[in-house]
Amino acid sequence: MLKTYSIKEVAQKFDLSISTIRYYDKRGLLPFVAKNKSGYRVFTETDLNLIKTVVCLKNTGMAIKNIQKYIQLVMQGPDSIEQRKQLLELHKQQVIQKQKLLSENLQEINFKINKYNSKNAKEVIKTELAYVLAEKKELKL
Amino acid sequence: MLKTYSIKEVAQKFDLSISTIRYYDKRGLLPFVAKNKSGYRVFTETDLNLIKTVVCLKNTGMAIKNIQKYIQLVMQGPDSIEQRKQLLELHKQQVIQKQKLLSENLQEINFKINKYNSKNAKEVIKTELAYVLAEKKELKL
DNA sequence: ATAAACCCTAAACTATGGTTTAGTGCAAAC
DNA sequence: GTTTGCACTAAACCATAGTTTAGGGTTTAT
Numbered sequence A, B: 001m002l003k004t005y006s007i008k009e010v011a012q013k014f015d016l017s018i019s020t021i022r023y024y025d026k027r028g029l030l031p032f033v034a035k036n037k038s039g040y041r042v043f044t045e046t047d048l049n050l051i052k053t054v055v056c057l058k059n060t061g062m063a064i065k066n067i068q069k070y071i072q073l074v075m076q077g078p079d080s081i082e083q084r085k086q087l088l089e090l091h092k093q094q095v096i097q098k099q100k101l102l103s104e105n106l107q108e109i110n111f112k113i114n115k116y117n118s119k120n121a122k123e124v125i126k127t128e129l130a131y132v133l134a135e136k137k138e139l140k141l
Numbered sequence C: 001a002t003a004a005a006c007c008c009t010a011a012a013c014t015a016t017g018g019t020t021t022a023g024t025g026c027a028a029a030c
Numbered sequence D: 001g002t003t004t005g006c007a008c009t010a011a012a013c014c015a016t017a018g019t020t021t022a023g024g025g026t027t028t029a030t
Helices: A007-014 A018-026 A045-059 A064-075 A078-117 A121-138 B007-014 B018-026 B045-059 B064-075 B078-117 B121-138
Strands: A041-044 B041-044
Touching: A007 A018, A007 A041, A007 A045, A041 A045, A041 B121, A045 A064, A045 B078, A045 B121, A064 A078, A078 A121, A078 B045, A078 B078, A078 B121, A121 B041, A121 B045, A121 B078, B007 B018, B007 B041, B007 B045, B041 B045, B045 B064, B064 B078, B078 B121
Parallel strands: none
Antiparallel strands: none
């Protein structure tokens, strides 16, 4: 028999809260999830694959309404492949941009940490502080 | 004479809106910014350095209340160096985690794109769809 | 057959990070 | 000297992404 999953199991698998899953469903991110006769959501193995994609897009910062668009394309079947590809390509570029920004800023953080780690950190910072105060004084601020 | 900057100039320099700068000031991120006799904010060259740090922390996902804590430590002078270092180290680890997650998810997006790019994409997706439907049918969903 | 553990919806609520508006003052160009 | 542009505050408003609550069924173990 094919294994199915309850909402609780899915929540644990993806480290989401149950309410988040219900919220995603309400927002149209999980239109493929069926319900049993009592109205309970029943998740199949392949449902989990698509949820993985949803979570992947969410983790890379895609807005819910755009994830919803992508899922809508998936539900339309094979004819939407070109559009899906475009959507993912665009998102990919945004993720790459995000990576770049993150790396640059991480470098700056490292620079600061190194400064704080240097032997004469206290002296340097005292000097800087004195300069800032002198600057404000000169400008009568 | 030392150059100073208006809020508009600073906004342009950092690609923030004027309201965002005022909002950051209100949230305690810019306690070092002086005001002239008319109540206008006057930004000095060294103010810009600290704002750069604020923006850097913001861009790497630090919450405003934590940026505020860091700035507060900076304002306390050289004795807070150890605490600042700890705060930045912790944040650094979080940024590295974020980078890792982003890379992993980008790989998945690339995987999807490659699938859509493959010559037999349409066939593959039709087959998958058929499987999903069969699965739901078997489970009477 | 009943308690405990699950599931459901709808709707209100929350947190975060801003943006917009209203009313007012200052500065500089014409 | 007045119009135009820029500045200020306070407070209301907004978008996004959930979380919580209230009220009510279902399933499972005892």
